[in-house]
Amino acid sequence: xxxxxxxxxxxxxxxxxxxxxxxxxxxxxxxALGLAIIFGQxxxxxxxxxxxxxxxxxxxxxxxxxxxxxxxxxxxxxxFVAMALAFLASGALGMLVEWSLIxxxxxRPLDTLLATWGLSLILQQTYxxxxxxxxxxxxxxxxxxxxxxxxxxxxxxxxxxxxxxVTMLITVGxxxxxxxxxxxxxxxxxxxxxxxxxxxxIDTEKVxxxxxxxxxxxxxxxxxxxxxxxxxxxxxxxLYIVDTFLIVVFGGAASLLGTIASAFSISQTQSTLEFFLSxxxxxxxxxxxxxxxxxxxxxxxxxxxxxx
Amino acid sequence: xxxxxxxxLQSALRRRLLMGLAGAPALALLPRQAFxxxxxxxVVNTSGLAVTDTEVTVGILHSATGTMAISETGSIxxxxxxxxxxxxxxxxxxxxxxxxxEDGASDWPTFAEKAKKLLVNDKCAAVMGCWTSAxxxxxxxxxxxxxxxxxxxxxxxxLEQSKNVIYTGQEATQQILASLNWVAKEKGAKxxxxxxxxxxxxxxxxxxxxxxxxxxxxxxxxxxxxxxxGHTQFNSVINKLKLTKPDVIFxxxxxxxxxxxxKQLKAAGIDLNKQTLLTISVxxxxxxxxxxxxxxxxxxxxxxxxxxxxxxxxxxxxxFKKMWGEKTVIGxxxxxxxxxxxxxxxxxxxxxxxxxxxxxVASTDIEFKGAPEGYVKxxxxxxxxxxxxxxxxxxxxxFEVVYESPELIEPNPFPKGYQ
Numbered sequence: 001x002x003x004x005x006x007x008x009x010x011x012x013x014x015x016x017x018x019x020x021x022x023x024x025x026x027x028x029x030x031x032a033l034g035l036a037i038i039f040g041q042x043x044x045x046x047x048x049x050x051x052x053x054x055x056x057x058x059x060x061x062x063x064x065x066x067x068x069x070x071x072x073x074x075x076x077x078x079x080f081v082a083m084a085l086a087f088l089a090s091g092a093l094g095m096l097v098e099w100s101l102i103x104x105x106x107x108r109p110l111d112t113l114l115a116t117w118g119l120s121l122i123l124q125q126t127y128x129x130x131x132x133x134x135x136x137x138x139x140x141x142x143x144x145x146x147x148x149x150x151x152x153x154x155x156x157x158x159x160x161x162x163x164x165x166v167t168m169l170i171t172v173g174x175x176x177x178x179x180x181x182x183x184x185x186x187x188x189x190x191x192x193x194x195x196x197x198x199x200x201x202i203d204t205e206k207v208x209x210x211x212x213x214x215x216x217x218x219x220x221x222x223x224x225x226x227x228x229x230x231x232x233x234x235x236x237x238x239l240y241i242v243d244t245f246l247i248v249v250f251g252g253a254a255s256l257l258g259t260i261a262s263a264f265s266i267s268q269t270q271s272t273l274e275f276f277l278s279x280x281x282x283x284x285x286x287x288x289x290x291x292x293x294x295x296x297x298x299x300x301x302x303x304x305x306x307x308x
Numbered sequence: 309x310x311x312x313x314x315x316x317l318q319s320a321l322r323r324r325l326l327m328g329l330a331g332a333p334a335l336a337l338l339p340r341q342a343f344x345x346x347x348x349x350x351v352v353n354t355s356g357l358a359v360t361d362t363e364v365t366v367g368i369l370h371s372a373t374g375t376m377a378i379s380e381t382g383s384i385x386x387x388x389x390x391x392x393x394x395x396x397x398x399x400x401x402x403x404x405x406x407x408x409x410e411d412g413a414s415d416w417p418t419f420a421e422k423a424k425k426l427l428v429n430d431k432c433a434a435v436m437g438c439w440t441s442a443x444x445x446x447x448x449x450x451x452x453x454x455x456x457x458x459x460x461x462x463x464x465x466x467l468e469q470s471k472n473v474i475y476t477g478q479e480a481t482q483q484i485l486a487s488l489n490w491v492a493k494e495k496g497a498k499x500x501x502x503x504x505x506x507x508x509x510x511x512x513x514x515x516x517x518x519x520x521x522x523x524x525x526x527x528x529x530x531x532x533x534x535x536x537x538g539h540t541q542f543n544s545v546i547n548k549l550k551l552t553k554p555d556v557i558f559x560x561x562x563x564x565x566x567x568x569x570x571k572q573l574k575a576a577g578i579d580l581n582k583q584t585l586l587t588i589s590v591x592x593x594x595x596x597x598x599x600x601x602x603x604x605x606x607x608x609x610x611x612x613x614x615x616x617x618x619x620x621x622x623x624x625x626x627x628f629k630k631m632w633g634e635k636t637v638i639g640x641x642x643x644x645x646x647x648x649x650x651x652x653x654x655x656x657x658x659x660x661x662x663x664x665x666x667x668x669v670a671s672t673d674i675e676f677k678g679a680p681e682g683y684v685k686x687x688x689x690x691x692x693x694x695x696x697x698x699x700x701x702x703x704x705x706x707f708e709v710v711y712e713s714p715e716l717i718e719p720n721p722f723p724k725g726y727q
Contacts, residue, residue: 229568230564233597
């Protein structure tokens with residue numbers, strides 16, 4: 001298939017394809033981070049993860065209309081405000097949900113699947129009633145639109161770079177929080193041995209609530225960032241949920257490094273195959289590979305070594 | 309309206325207009341005589357439909373909830389508008405239309421179930437409904453078994469014809485062939501790249517397009533790609549577009565993927581004012597979600613655009629916005645849904661009956677001169693003769709029509725040489 005193209009053409013395409021893979025990696029990682037915390041650390045199967053993302057997207061939409069109407073001078077910077085608000089909104093809703101629903105189900109992990117799936121339907125219909133069934137268009141500040149021209153052939157989309165930067169910041173932030181802070185130590189203590197953690201004076205209920213809220217808040221940021229590349233509608237969250245679970249499970253549920261490695265390998269496979277084959281075939285082969293590897297290694301790529 | 313004591317012609321006209329706009333609540337207040345007595349019920353209804361001396365029941369069956377609510381809401385609105393207008397003008401055969409609305413909930417078996425409810429329990433004389441091909445395929449056996457009548461509004465892949473369905477949208481050849489001819493002639497297009505969602509409608513449409521491109525236009529398809537429904541990442545295929553540099557990108561991507569595709573195309577620096585892109589899946593409704601600035605410059609081929617300039621359409625757009633709000637937009641399918649109740653009314657009047665068997669025959673050659681898209685006529689094969697139009701997307705979310713087929717295009721659901 002490459003006979004017709006010159007060498008410069010080809011190298012440019014491979015460079016761009018590399019960027020495409022990296023952007024996909026960032027997108028996958030960003031959407032999986034929140035779930036990795038909730039599923040990995042707490043063992044809660046949160047089927048409403050996509051809806052928490054879309055809450056972030058709608059918050060961004062509200063911000064964009066608000067800034068356009070009332071603070072047009074600050075419109076260029078609204079996206080940062082929107083992301084912060086998205087984090088707060090989704091995080092607050094997450095804590096509310098944990099308090100009212102999830103905490104009653106910790107001993108019945110499979111029931112959380114059903115409960116959060118119901119929650120996702122309720123949230124979808126709520127969005128539909130509030131914002132209408134149609135997708136909304138989120139207006140972007142002009143500096144986020146377009147692409148950087150590296151050479152004649154190579155162009156990198158600015159919003160892709162932006163997503164990459166956000167993902168990097170949040171990943172570093174989460175890693176720091178989980179492995180270098182007091183809160184992270186408490187979370188890991190609760191995960192490893194709940195009664196003992198309680199016995200040494202950790203308020204396990206509070207830790208649960210903050211952990212769940214943190215995971216949902218990060219989902220909100222992801223949703224906010226994805227308004228640049230995807231759709232914002234009541235059911236848009238459903239578009240992400242399968243890929244998200246795939247990445248978290250494939251990476252090994254309790255490991256942040258596993259999630260990163262899994263997002264990287266799946267995105268690279270997907271994007272390379274998509275280029276050489278077609279979209280649907282690429283998806284099928286990626287999924288088959290994941291299934292195959294999980295059969296050989298059911299615990300995922302990386303796992304915590306815990307004494308059972 | 310209480311102060312209207314003057315019985316002059318002008319006042320009567322004005323009152324009629326006001327009633328049309330005021331809608332259903334006002335209708336309830338109308339004296340029964342407003343509906344001129346029609347022929348006796350025993351004559352117009354020999355098959356046990358829900359028809360009384362004053363009322364006839366019609367079903368509306370669309371998804372008001374679930375994924376498809378995005379698309380189907382417009383159809384529901386248009387059908388309700390048409391029925392209100394018909395009622396305000398005296399109803400059908402002297403009977404007021406009563407609506408029973410059911411929700412298909414974006415779930416295909418639910419469509420079959422609700423269709424059965426509308427036909428068996430409610431005895432609806434006709435049903436306006438279904439949107440996706442999947443929902444139609446699910447409901448079709450029910451309509452055939454219980455001999456119902458369905459008015460189906462969506463443009464679709466063709467390869468179907470039923471006594472019990474009137475297809476008010478375009479089948480694939482009506483939508484595609486004229487626009488390919490236009491782009492070949494107008495833009496001198498020699499190479500095409502297809503991008504679609506992976507299900508029956510895009511695949512069938514692209515098959516027809518490919519045959520036409522290769523056999524009739526004698527040009528080339530340089531790529532054909534399908535993506536699973538809900539796919540959100542298009543950077544790889546955009547790179548392929550940059551490599552192959554096709555004269556025309558031909559797309560039938562749907563749903564959330566549609567939004568992601570155009571946003572990423574724009575972000576990757578592909579300027580649709582320079583790169584010709586022809587789509588058969590973007591109407592004003594979709595642009596709402598995509599954002600006008602992301603798709604400006606693309607060409608869409610449909611039979612109807614909100615910006616069409618003719619008196620019928622101006623009236624329709626004004627009435628629609630009056631009823632459903634200034635900010636609503638009207639896409640191709642919404643207009644086709646609006647045709648359903650009117651075509652049914654005219655068919656009933658021609659047949660002098662509500663019986664489905666008589667309507668199925670009488671439908672042939674029914675003309676609707678007041679259609680917003682212009683003149684339409686029902687073909688013997690239960691599809692519509694209609695024009696094809698190509699329009700350029702503008703940054704404000706509207707379209708500017710750049711081509712209109714000179715003649716009505718004959719519907720051909722089973723195109724020979726295209727399968």
